[in-house]
Amino acid sequence: MLIIDALYKKLGELEARPSDIAQSGDHDGYETSTDPVIKINAKIPRGRPLELVVLDIAQCAQAASYRLSDCVSDEKKQSCVLSLDPDRKKGPRISLTIIRTDRYFSSTAQLAVLGEIGADTSYQTIVAFLSIPEPLTISLVPLKKRTTLTAQLAEQYHKEVVIRLPLEPVGKIPEGFAGSVIMVHFSKDLIRMVLSEAKKTVPTFSGFENLWGSRALEDSRVMGIIAEDLKKTGGYFVESRTTKNSVLPRLSESLDFPLSEIGVSVGENAKQAGIEKQLRQCAATAQANGSMIMAVPVTAQSVAALKASMPWLKQNGIRLANVSEIAPGRKK
Secondary structure (H helix, E strand, C coil): CHHHHHHHHHHHHCCCCHHHEEEECCHHHHHHCCCCEEEEEEEEEECCCHHHHHHHHHHHHHHCCEEEEEEEEECCCCEEEEEEEECCCCCCEEEEEEEEEEEECCCCEEEEEEEEECCCCCHHHHHHHHCCCCCCEEEECCCCHHHHHHHHHHHHCCCEEEEEEEECCCCCCCCCCCCCCECCCCCHHHHHHHHHHHHHHCCCCCEEEEEECCCHHHCHHHHHHHHHHHHHHCCEEEECCCCCCCCHHHHHHHHCCCEEECCEECCCCCCHHHHHHHHHHHHHHHHHHCEEEEEEECCHHHHHHHHHHHHHHHHCCEEEECHHHHCCCCCC
16 A cells, blocks of 8 residues: 555654554455554654654655644653544545654754854864864864964864855954955955965865855855856855845856855854753754754854763764765765
8 A cells, every 4th residue: 555655664764663663454454444544653763853753754644645634742752643544535544653762863964063263262272172073164264374274283183174255244344354355346366366365374175154245245246256266176165144135146056166054153252051052953953954054163162062962962863064065066
């Protein structure tokens, strides 16, 4: 029967083992029964929100001409009972009971943590962040000699690096960035020179991230020059959205380079507890969407929050990933 085969396939995708699925009721003789019901009990791992599991099953049933008519959940028992009815009353009703097991999904989502290193970040804090034995990406503003040393250190720790390009904002540019900010009035040659100097400072980079840019991101000429340069290197752009009128999505499509957007940016002064809370919120969003990018300042607080959160993330099937693994169209 189509609906039974579809449900068993979906339960398998939800990592239910054959021994975790039990069925009662004879669907072969449902036409002679006055109230045919097939009961299925399935045990699935923890780690994916129950409402998303129900949505998966409802969509699976709909494809097999069934509909979800009722859902009763028990939060204490971490279980729910789904009632599935045939659309045209040609088939048995199905009662599917979902029960959580003690094991966890092997992987439900990817979360890319982008560590933004500031000019005053201490060497000890940088090393502590890079020492975390998980895929992490760091973002470096190509300003000082220490940036090159940090990029080399990141390479030793097998961490991915992006260049955080200062782009012209609408407001005033902070002191200390003279000559490093790409302005909208710059000529093509001048923009290329700034990019060349940035890449010399961080030679092992995998992509670009914008620093500010509320004005430059709206300029097709400026961003087109940057995008063409990036495409030649085979890198990606991860955008910290500072304007709703950014031209990057259109350029990404026309020039065919990978583009991702930072979902959440943690404030520089965030405390450990606040960062841990945001990590869990981002994990939930990643489970709903499949992946997410979260930018955090590289501080002692963020290092402590990441270390404290790793067991919980792993238990809930969240895998930390490099930004390059999430960027759409990125060639692996």
